[in-house]
Amino acid sequence: MKIMTCPMNGPRNISEFQWLGPAHDAAEATDENLITRLFHTPNPMGVLREWWRHTPSSTVFIAERDLITDEILRTYLKGSDADKPQTNS
Known part of the structure; x- marks a missing residue:
């Protein structure tokens, strides 16, 4: 069974x-660039930021998923501290 962590409701x-x-x-x-974004979306390999919705609670959030391994790396709400770009320090 595949598990995703909802930022509001947990795994x-x-x-x-x-x-x-x-x-x-x-x-x-x-x-x-609306037409390009809608109809000519590239299929990159690597990490992609995606919108997801937890349907029972209607919580909409962002998940970062590795398209090569299909691993969900992290999930967070838009506008949260996790939404800020990560720095390597």
Whole structure:
């Protein structure tokens, strides 16, 4: 059984979640690149930030998932301290 950690409700079975698509930076959300973002999305290998929803509680959050191993690296709410870029110090 695959487990995902909801930032509000803790570890849950993956069947309780709905994938909502890749998370984009606000700077990418322009009319000029809307068609490209919607219809020509690249399929990169590596870590992708994605929107997910815990359906029983309707909690929407971001998950970082490694597309090569399908491992969920971390989950966090948008605007939380975890949403800030990580620095290597």
